[in-house]
Amino acid sequence: MKTRVTELLGVELPIIQGGMQWVGTAELASAVSNAGAFGVLTALTQPSPEALAAEIARCRGMTDKPFGVNLTILPSINPPPYEAYLDVVIDSGIQVLETAGSNPKAFIDKAKAAGVKIVHKCTAVRHALSAERNGVDAISIDGFECAGHPGEDDIPGLVLIPAAARALKIPLIASGGFGDGRGMAAALMLGAEGINMGTRFCATKEAPIHDAIKAALVAANERDTRLIYRPFRNTARVLKNAISEEVNVIERAPGAAFEDIRHLVAGARGKAALATGDVDQGLVWAGQVIGLIDDVPSVAELIERLVAECRERIAAGAALI
Numbered sequence: 001m002k003t004r005v006t007e008l009l010g011v012e013l014p015i016i017q018g019g020m021q022w023v024g025t026a027e028l029a030s031a032v033s034n035a036g037a038f039g040v041l042t043a044l045t046q047p048s049p050e051a052l053a054a055e056i057a058r059c060r061g062m063t064d065k066p067f068g069v070n071l072t073i074l075p076s077i078n079p080p081p082y083e084a085y086l087d088v089v090i091d092s093g094i095q096v097l098e099t100a101g102s103n104p105k106a107f108i109d110k111a112k113a114a115g116v117k118i119v120h121k122c123t124a125v126r127h128a129l130s131a132e133r134n135g136v137d138a139i140s141i142d143g144f145e146c147a148g149h150p151g152e153d154d155i156p157g158l159v160l161i162p163a164a165a166r167a168l169k170i171p172l173i174a175s176g177g178f179g180d181g182r183g184m185a186a187a188l189m190l191g192a193e194g195i196n197m198g199t200r201f202c203a204t205k206e207a208p209i210h211d212a213i214k215a216a217l218v219a220a221n222e223r224d225t226r227l228i229y230r231p232f233r234n235t236a237r238v239l240k241n242a243i244s245e246e247v248n249v250i251e252r253a254p255g256a257a258f259e260d261i262r263h264l265v266a267g268a269r270g271k272a273a274l275a276t277g278d279v280d281q282g283l284v285w286a287g288q289v290i291g292l293i294d295d296v297p298s299v300a301e302l303i304e305r306l307v308a309e310c311r312e313r314i315a316a317g318a319a320l321i
């Protein structure tokens with residue numbers, strides 16, 4: 001399964017595990033890389049740049065295959081020391097950085113000058129083109145189905161992926177809604193050269209989250225996500241739970257401000273939910289692909305199954321010619 005994406009990342013399979021706050025640790029990233037795909041550590045899951053350096057070293061102790069680091073740059077009242085995290089990525093010899101969030105032009109320039117390849121994740125063709133002009137090496141495009149921040153345009157992957165593939169010259173990775181080999185085959189047919197998955201990797205044995213949360217993802221269907229923060233134009237897709245329902249009620253009231261929901265959406269609460277298994281303790285990020293998740297396999301089993309099904313689907317399609 002050689003594509004420009006496997007070449008860029010130095011892996012056998014065109015499958016990436018996207019950055020995930022509180023989930024993208026060495027346990028998951030190393031399991032993904034050991035299975036022939038591309039694991040990604042999430043920089044901001046680590047409390048400090050020094051802790052990220054230690055996590056990179058720990059991950060290297062768990063795999064000798066390549067893995068990357070995600071750095072998510074979001075507007076914040078007290079921003080984390082982004083540049084110090086980037087310096088750790090560069091100094092640790094990480095070859096691939098996944099950027100997401102605000103336009104990371106300054107970071108791109110610095111990382112590129114140090115020889116780090118950049119996969120920029122975004123949610124609109126115009127943002128992808130701008131990142132391409134800024135010199136990123138590949139684009140990961142997140143459709144409306146995705147967990148996390150789908151943007152404000154609401155364009156699902158079935159349109160967004162080919163639209164991006166038509167417009168870009170650099171390799172494209174399809175993200176949002178992928179969880180099985182059917183989707184993977186479709187992404188490759190739509191013009192992507194790889195897929196990125198988040199939610200599906202949360203429901204694996206190695207994901208560092210409580211079994212009760214994994215069980216909640218398995219039990220949920222494709223109608224069980226909610227969009228929050230829409231009135232603030234910072235839309236996010238999460239698992240439907242008591243917190244998301246309460247947030248929706250409060251934020252939709254006339255004159256609502258982010259301050260009114262801050263206590264409900266605090267990162268510490270979401271982190272606690274994943275750790276304790278109490279699904280209603282905080283926000284649990286998840287995409288519509290929960291409708292396709294029926295079990296909690298090991299990462300290796302998941303990837304093997306995905307690739308086999310993808311090959312089967314491509315062969316079945318080829319038989320129609």
Ligand SMILES: Cc1cc2nc3c(=O)[nH]c(=O)nc-3n(C[C@H](O)[C@H](O)[C@H](O)COP(=O)(O)O)c2cc1C
Pocket residue numbers: 017018019020021023042070072099100101121142145146147148149175176177178196197198199200202284285286287288289
């Ligand atoms: C629990 C969770 C946490 C996430 N945290 C981040 C993050 O910190 N930074 C980021 O760029 N994307 C984050 N994402 C988005 C994923 O990297 C990926 O783009 C998305 O999950 C793809 O959609 P899917 O869930 O349908 O596969 C997160 C996703 C999940 C499920």
